[in-house]
Amino acid sequence: MVYEVFARKSRGDRLQHIGAVTAPDDELARVYARHIYDEERWFDMWVAPRDRFLEVFNAERATPMGSL
Amino acid sequence: MARSPGETARAHTPVETAAGLRPDVRQALRDLLLVLADSKRLLGFRYAGWILGAPELESGIACAAMAQDEWGHARLTYALLQDFGDDVAALEHARAPHEYACMEVLDREPEDWAGLIALNAFADTALSVQFEALSDCCYLPLRQRTGKLLAEEHYHAAHAGAWARRFLRGQADARARFVERAHAMLPAVLAWFGARSGRGALLAQAGICNGTSDDLRARFRTRVEPLVLLMAPDGVPDDPATADFDEIRRRTRRAPGGGLGHAAPQGDALLVLGAASDDGLAGPDLETIVRVRGDRNRPFLLD
Numbered sequence: 269m270v271y272e273v274f275a276r277k278s279r280g281d282r283l284q285h286i287g288a289v290t291a292p293d294d295e296l297a298r299v300y301a302r303h304i305y306d307e308e309r310w311f312d313m314w315v316a317p318r319d320r321f322l323e324v325f326n327a328e329r330a331t332p333m334g335s336l
Numbered sequence: 337m338a339r340s341p342g343e344t345a346r347a348h349t350p351v352e353t354a355a356g357l358r359p360d361v362r363q364a365l366r367d368l369l370l371v372l373a374d375s376k377r378l379l380g381f382r383y384a385g386w387i388l389g390a391p392e393l394e395s396g397i398a399c400a401a402m403a404q405d406e407w408g409h410a411r412l413t414y415a416l417l418q419d420f421g422d423d424v425a426a427l428e429h430a431r432a433p434h435e436y437a438c439m440e441v442l443d444r445e446p447e448d449w450a451g452l453i454a455l456n457a458f459a460d461t462a463l464s465v466q467f468e469a470l471s472d473c474c475y476l477p478l479r480q481r482t483g484k485l486l487a488e489e490h491y492h493a494a495h496a497g498a499w500a501r502r503f504l505r506g507q508a509d510a511r512a513r514f515v516e517r518a519h520a521m522l523p524a525v526l527a528w529f530g531a532r533s534g535r536g537a538l539l540a541q542a543g544i545c546n547g548t549s550d551d552l553r554a555r556f557r558t559r560v561e562p563l564v565l566l567m568a569p570d571g572v573p574d575d576p577a578t579a580d581f582d583e584i585r586r587r588t589r590r591a592p593g594g595g596l597g598h599a600a601p602q603g604d605a606l607l608v609l610g611a612a613s614d615d616g617l618a619g620p621d622l623e624t625i626v627r628v629r630g631d632r633n634r635p636f637l638l639d
Binding site for chain 1: 394501
């Protein structure tokens with residue numbers, strides 16, 4: 269499963285998307301993200317499974333938004 | 337004033353240099369630092385062996401990060417030995433295998449990923465338990481170095497725990513293999529903390545270490561208990577006998593070539609040469625030590 273990785277450098281900064289890791293479960297995804305994206309002194313870091321992201325729209329193609 | 341063994345290390349006067357320690361305490365601490373430095377160095381080498389060939393690219397990168405951490409910890413610990421009168425360059429580059437004081441389970445390369453994770457879970461944890469016990473050491477240069485080291489170890493434990501749980505909750509074959517590796521390794525790791533009446537007691541009384549060998553062994557058991565419960569009913573062996581234990585190198589006196597935890601590869605002349613020693617205390621195989629010492633880079637060593 270692919271997890272997207274987000275982090276911010278300081279408290280109050282916007283969360284940045286910094287990359288992705290592939291891991292079999294949440295626990296290893298957190299471990300891998302910590303080991304791989306360690307070149308900066310981050311304030312905090314988050315991972316989320318890519319397949320839990322919901323597309324809102326895309327400028328180049330229609331994305332169904334639901335209806336009545 | 338006489339101090340009871342139960343007093344904490346903080347009750348002892350801090351010292352800035354090894355010269356400020358009582359001679360028997362100084363020698364015991366010096367030997368412990370070499371055990372820790374050699375073990376960190378060998379553990380880093382074992383992690384490095386899986387940078388390529390780990391089951392996932394991400395776990396290979398984790399091994400690279402952990403190897404880098406361990407070699408940093410080793411370098412930092414060897415550096416302390418200068419204050420004890422050691423030639424640090426000679427320690428790092430000029431010793432024979434049987435002079436190494438690493439944990440016995442690090443003598444041989446783990447034969448598979450389950451073996452590497454067993455080292456990650458048990459050998460690395462045992463080293464952290466020992467370093468934690470030095471975090472309020474009366475010898476200040478050591479006390480000041482434990483904080484960052486232990487912060488880095490937090491992620492090693494997370495890696496070990498995640499992978500061990502994956503094995504133990506996964507397919508029967510993976511589970512059986514991890515349990516087999518853990519059982520082969522745990523008696524030597526438990527023994528590594530030393531005999532009850534040995535140097536552990538001296539270091540605790542002197543305010544170097546905030547627990548005796550038995551205290552540290554009990555802390556280790558508590559630390560690995562979450563995995564042990566998943567291994568039940570296989571569990572963890574009872575505390576091993578420590579009759580043949582050498583307190584200086586913290587290794588069992590045994591016939592050469594009989595490293596614990598891993599089967600020795602057959603037919604390798606280097607292994608036989610490397611493991612042999614006069615005092616019955618085997619060490620890592622010579623091929624490992626040649627690489628750890630950096631023999632091939634010797635012409636490039638700078639003064």
